[in-house]
Amino acid sequence: MNAENKICAEARPIIQVNNLTKSFGKLEVLKGISETIYEGEVVSIIGPSGGGKSTFLRCLNLLETPDNGMLNIGDSGDITLKNGCAYDAQGKKMTEKKLGAMRRSIGMIFQHFNLLDRSTVFENIAYPLQYTGMKKEEISARVFELLDLVDLREKANVYPSQLSGGQKQRVAIARALANRPKVLLSDEATSALDPDATEAILNLLRDLNRKLGLTIVLITHEMAVIKSICNRVAVMENGRVVEEGDVYDIFAHPRAAITRKFVSSASALSKVHKLMEEGSPLVKPDAHEKLVRLTFHRECVGEHVISTISRDFGVDVNIVLANVEVLEDNPLGGVIALLGGREEQVQSALQYLNENHVYTEVIADGSV
Numbered sequence: 288m289n290a291e292n293k294i295c296a297e298a299r300p301i302i303q304v305n306n307l308t309k310s311f312g313k314l315e316v317l318k319g320i321s322e323t324i325y326e327g328e329v330v331s332i333i334g335p336s337g338g339g340k341s342t343f344l345r346c347l348n349l350l351e352t353p354d355n356g357m358l359n360i361g362d363s364g365d366i367t368l369k370n371g372c373a374y375d376a377q378g379k380k381m382t383e384k385k386l387g388a389m390r391r392s393i394g395m396i397f398q399h400f401n402l403l404d405r406s407t408v409f410e411n412i413a414y415p416l417q418y419t420g421m422k423k424e425e426i427s428a429r430v431f432e433l434l435d436l437v438d439l440r441e442k443a444n445v446y447p448s449q450l451s452g453g454q455k456q457r458v459a460i461a462r463a464l465a466n467r468p469k470v471l472l473s474d475e476a477t478s479a480l481d482p483d484a485t486e487a488i489l490n491l492l493r494d495l496n497r498k499l500g501l502t503i504v505l506i507t508h509e510m511a512v513i514k515s516i517c518n519r520v521a522v523m524e525n526g527r528v529v530e531e532g533d534v535y536d537i538f539a540h541p542r543a544a545i546t547r548k549f550v551s552s553a554s555a556l557s558k559v560h561k562l563m564e565e566g567s568p569l570v571k572p573d574a575h576e577k578l579v580r581l582t583f584h585r586e587c588v589g590e591h592v593i594s595t596i597s598r599d600f601g602v603d604v605n606i607v608l609a610n611v612e613v614l615e616d617n618p619l620g621g622v623i624a625l626l627g628g629r630e631e632q633v634q635s636a637l638q639y640l641n642e643n644h645v646y647t648e649v650i651a652d653g654s655v
């Protein structure tokens with residue numbers, strides 16, 4: 288059972304969205320989004336700029352009120368959106384007090400941290416607790432609990448300007464968790480950080496997901512972030528979800544053109560296109576060769592398929608590029624190779640590979 292199916296089988300939905308729409312003037316940004324996210328998942332939303340990702344994220348906690356649709360977060364019950372207004376499960380228009388209570392069940396972190404520059408780390412984390420009716424000593428205890436959680440107790444009395452980018456994001460995470468939310472939304476939270484800080488923040492988010500059962504929905508352009516932390520991916524383009532699936536399946540066999548573009552950009556095999564543009568002889572097939580991309584899924588790892596097509600089908604195999612990585616504890620391999628031989632031999636070899644769970648794509652054909 289893959290990670291997505293395992294989580295879905297064991298958990299209940301914590302975010303349910305049905306036919307959500309949002310426009311700004313005449314610009315239709317969200318065009319009927321429907322999505323279900325389960326407790327404990329880490330879900331990434333990817334897509335090109337202007338595709339509606341950030342608007343969708345802000346609609347989940349009603350920082351942006353959708354025009355129409357249905358939304359259910361945690362125990363909120365069905366919230367119906369009509370003409371830009373929110374109505375509860377009883378059909379009553381939600382007051383700002385009710386909306387505020389719902390927003391407190393959802394934490395959010397941002398690319399540029401959004402900390403209060405004139406407040407200390409302690410004060411930044413305490414800020415969302417000041418309007419909950421908690422006593423001063425209770426707030427203090429909760430803040431230090433959060434500081435320990437993000438390993439910043441010694442920074443309680445310093446100001447944001449005295450912190451590194453990674454430390455600022457840790458403070459932002461602690462503040463987002465102050466009201467014990469069930470869901471954490473992340474809008475490009477690592478894109479302003481250096482690689483070491485990014486890795487530290489991802490490790491922290493992974494720990495929070497495991498220790499607290501925190502559901503995380505994140506927007507990122509960094510495919511390495513998805514590989515590192517996510518269970519599932521939703522791909523948005525032009526205001527719609529065009530593809531979704533668990534991380535392994537999205538990287539192993541992307542279907543939508545925009546997904547293939549994102550996945551290709553994250554692979555060392557993408558160098559083949561630059562080599563072809565430069566006219567490199569490494570990737571130029573002769574009259575009896577085909578340049579192919581071979582993707583080895585978890586089902587065929589350990590099988591000697593390359594040696595088999597060479598031995599049993601009489602096909603010459605010249606490996607040009609290769610890449611192997613592990614996603615969700617499963618290996619995913621890729622090879623760019625020149626396959627040489629008579630046409631019927633090469634076609635039989637490709638058919639054999641497909642039958643043995645190796646995805647094949649002919650990139651260039653020397654006979655054409």
